[in-house]
Amino acid sequence: MKIGLYFGTFNPIHIGHLIIANHMAEHSDLDQVWMVVTPHNPLKKKSTLLDDYHRLQMVHLATEDFPKIKPSDIEFKLLQPNYTVNTLAHLQDKFPQHEFSLIMGEDNIKSLHKWKNYNTILEHHDIYVYPRISSEVENLELKNHPNVHLIDAPIVEISSTTIRETIKKGKNVQPLLPYKVWDYIDHNNFYKK
Template sequence: MTGLFFGSFNPIHIGHLIIANYMASYTDLKEVWFVVSPHNPLKQKSGLADMYDRLEMVRLATENAPQLQVSDIEFKLPQPSYTIDTLAYLKEKHPNKKFALIMGADNLASFKKWKNYEILLEQHQLFVYPRPGIDLSEWENHPSVVITQTPQMEISSTFIRNAIKEQKSIQFLVPDAVIDFMDKKSLYR
């Protein structure tokens, strides 16, 4: 089974990498694909680095981890792209793969707002990583929902972007290859 980890990854940081590696190593998922979103329909577009720069940063961050792959599938789809449409397209392109969704508890809490969420639950498993203060009791016994013990990291891409703006060190929060790339391109300054 392949886990799909959707996000803007603006930029990718060790919190994302720990979640993806945990999912690929400690659950029934054999691999995790980072699906870089050109634009999340539920988020504002401003402050988003170029999608090809974000894709390259994810590629740099995962190049030594064969169980972690990068996908630009949503770049080819009409925007904004909804998860249900992306999954239909992926199933067509990879008929032999079984796909699951990876999401944070915060996303699961608002999951019923997603387009065709019932179909997503019928056809796919959701692998959920915990978030502080999010109550998942409603989902605990759902046959399609796997609540994991993924280590929690209090790091966000917003925190990283603000640190860069304030010229603070982000060493150890972001892989070195990604820091070098951001420096070369003057991203988030």
């Protein structure tokens, strides 16, 4: 089975994440997309993150009606801060029957050369790249690499940061979130302070 790994803090998961994940699951050769909840991104301040298990629960709620999209807490069990190359090695050991690929935006592929052991990732894994408004695919160095696949997915510019800031201001963000996720956030009074 070919699995696409979509990494994120999902703080919170929103409809933009689901649109991209579903598009990858339905319009590429991927059999499933795993939404890998990142416990701590070395580039983000830990204090801005909701508890890991709340974010994982929101991904469960958001994906339960999508059979090809699965939540994953695989990185919760790894030493932090973690690197993608380590997660890929761990998954390959744990699930040798699967082939793992990465899903990322054009903005991330541009900085791939800064990732730990990025050559190993490129050599052994396909990378599915979805477009971003702020990116220019013509300038993408790796666009012709045989393991890099540019996917003509819808451009979705919804940010978790904007959602958190909007909730803090007491504004309605309900249309940007799967209903069960909005309900979970509202019930727990998340992001209001």
